[in-house]
Amino acid sequence: MQLPAAQVAVLEAASADEATSVDALAEATDLPPETVTGAVFELEDEGLVTVSERVDETITLTDEGREYAKNKLPEISLYEAALEAGADDALVSMGQVIGTSGLEGNAVDIALSNYARKGYGQIDSGEITANPDADPASDEEASALESLAAGDGLDDVGVRDQLERRGLLEISETTIREATVTDDGVTELMAGLETAETVGQVTPDLLTGGEWEDVEFAEYNVEADAEQFEGGRVHILRQTADRVKDVLVGMGFQEMEGPHVDADFWINDCLFMPQDHPARTHWDRFALEQPTHIDDLPEDLVVDVERAHREGVGPDGEGYHSPWDEDFARALALRGHTTSLSTRYLSGEEIGEIEPPARFFSVEKVYRNDTLDPTHLLEFFQIEGWVMAEDLSVRDLMGTFEEFYAQFGIEDIQFKPHYNPYTEPSFELFGTHPTTGELVEIGNSGIFREEMLEPLGVECDVMAWGLALERLLMLMYGFEDIRDIHGTLCDLELLRETEVTY
Template identity: 65%
Template sequence: MKLPETQVALLEAASATDAKTVAQLAEELGADPAAVTRATFELADRGLLAVDEHVAESYALTQEGDRYLEDGLPERRLYEAACEAGADETPVEIGRVIGATGLDGAAVDIALSNFARRGLGEIDGGEVIADTDAAAETDPEAEALAAVADGSGGDQDPGVLDRLESRGLLERSETTVRSVTLSDEGVTALMEGVETAETVGAVTPDMLSSGEWRDVGFAEYNVEADAETIAGGTEHILRQTANRVKDVLVGMGFREMAGPHADAEFWINDCLFMPQDHPARTHWDQFALDVPPMASVPEDLLERVEEVHRNGVGEDGDGYHSPWSPEVATQVDLRGHTTSLSMRYLSGEAADELEPPQRYFSVEKVYRNDTLDPTHL
């Protein structure tokens, strides 16, 4: 049997009893891993090798992850500075604590966004309160960073690794690992003897000019061989910015409001006591949808809002003296602002009755007939 040189070397290096990975064989042969992979598939097609495949995950720290491994996670540095300033006993002004951390720029935002999320304490009214219980706890995210640096990241809690990846502190990659063993046919072929066949992988100008190409054997081209995976697209910069703002606000103890993009005019305008004949409620400024009216508007709240529109509030109230109808209030539009979410939460519709003080925010899409400029994206 005649085989190309790489295939012969691979066949002789493989074992019938001990599986070897393609990477191990490539290192042993001093050959290009891609060439060894091609030879592996070709020998497997001939039935001379048995190939077992599995997907392995590997982890590597990013530059930011390396920096935090050396300097400490920003939220931990904020916690330690807060405790040194006495915030584990009494609230301490946030500016004083941040000044003691040595953090600046984006690192301050990161520290603030993760401080409360990770249970290290609270930020209330511009003051920091450190949780004394957090001092005695090990830090799973710091431990995972160290483990990834040591090459044992796969042993860590998957949830912790997911958080570190979402923070941009580590990169995760999947690799197909192929283990190779000699098949019975491969053992028989080696026992009978395998010779090296002279093959070439590409035609050269010299071959063409000399006519040598007529007499050489060409290596087969495997169109099924693995190719590098190229991922397209990335998260839009505005979405990245919105997510960063959300992280900071959540870390400071705020909660995010959620609600429909298409909502009743009641929540979008009427609850804000904007008259139904106001110019800003025309089709020039908001987008009406050709769908059935929203039936879920609370009847008692609808009546109370209508009463204020018509008659005002208190003895001196006079109302708007303008048309008002529940048909308009229940019409569905695309929200032009996220204050409609505030109305849902303040009324108790989106959440239970709220006891002040409460901290809520929304950084989400709205739909308006605005001219695009740097302040309207």
């Protein structure tokens, strides 16, 4: 029987008594594994071997997983620091506990996101408690990491999946193919095999010399598995942000740009937010260590804003009668909302005086010291927008939202009255989650107050809003936890498989 050289080598190296893997055959024949795989399937078609397949699963720790196996999981470090601070008896400042825990950077976010989930305690409004009955020694995830680091296996599928979601281990699957010589194969081996000269590809010499008419070409197996490559793609969050920009530009808006780090003056003072407001404490904002303060602020505007805070605006204005300190106004922080861009533009400091009617927007990242949960992150994207015109009403604002959200297939927007220091009237927006049926808060809005606009030099109405881009994705795609699409715990497989909606 005549067979191509690769098939002869593989058949002679295989056994009729036991299955031999492709890798073992490749080593025995000194042929590439892909060549052996093709030869095995061709021999199977000839009835000379049988091919069996099985999937081997390999679990390996990531660098982060090895670090936690060697030291401690961040949530355990946070729990031990909380116990040391007495959080098992009373509420303790979260900043104090984090400071003594030794956690830094992403480890803080990771600890906070897993602390309550594991029953170590509760975190609420900047304070933390510790469950005295919790036992870090029985932490299943920590024990699993130690076992894997020691070279042992992991049988608990739930723990394995959780560690994989956290990016602490990687699971790879390998298809193992094994060949066994059949009775017919043994017969042909005993009768003796001859090597047939075959050609694997057409070359210019074969074509020009006419030899292609006489040679035997090797068969091409179109069913053979090929190596899978995951190409890069634009994140669905960025794609949706671009789509939001297209929609707003189509509605006549212009885009704003500005710094992520800004003075509290632009972030809060210009918004008529009192300096003793709880949202302006160090628990809710991310202040800068270096530099700590901005150098330049428009002097006349500072005077006008301070006057509005102390005395109010107009004959009925009273202001806050609370402390106002210019040094505090100059303090730098990561912006908690992109309304700092709106105050820069409305004041004329960014691009000069803006004449009504005008429409501006931004889709940019903001930073807040929130408690992590399925709808809150420490950093997220805000859809900021405002319209300047004469005689604006709440009806105009509601109509703008209905037109905007309709572009994304969302037509059940609900409104709830709300209080903001910088808008009156004010209301929150809600949409129905397509999977759970629950109402999800998707934004905040209102008509800017005179106490805010008068110091900025604006003499007509301005309606404005701040909408959450991640919440929009929840309504569009049915995501129940924004940590699946954004942040260190995002689900890459979910992002690859989700079809972008246009």
